[in-house]
Amino acid sequence: MPMTPEHTRETIAAYAAAYPDERAALSTVLEALDRGDDVASRNTVPVHVTAGAVLLNERGEVLFVHHKALDRYLMPGGHLEHEDVNLMGAALRELGEVM
Structure with a gap:
């Protein structure tokens, strides 16, 4: 079952x-949901929603990945x-895709 607009709205509210x-x-996303x-x-x-993760190691270093299309x-x-x-x-799935 795909993610619901209600879940997105609840996440933004929290x-x-x-x-x-x-x-x-966040008003642009809320306006899009209202429409x-x-x-x-x-x-x-x-506007559309994406999901991301921050992964730190024990030294506090952050994992970054190279985005080919953006070259960043x-x-x-x-x-x-x-x-x-x-x-x-979704964030955990995205993280797993680069691990």
Whole structure:
């Protein structure tokens, strides 16, 4: 079962409760959800949801991977897949793809 818009909205609400100063930065995603946009689809523009992970080793070093299309180093992450049911699972799947 694909991720629901409700899950995305609940995740954003929990994040905004913990970091209220960032609520305005999330308004574009919330507006897209209000319009009924499928923000889990990579084809939804101008905004869609992706998932990423931060992996630290015991020395506090962060894992970065080279993104070929952007020619930049980024933390592991990417677009949601149909089988992703929540953002945490999507982030862990993305991390596993580079390990």
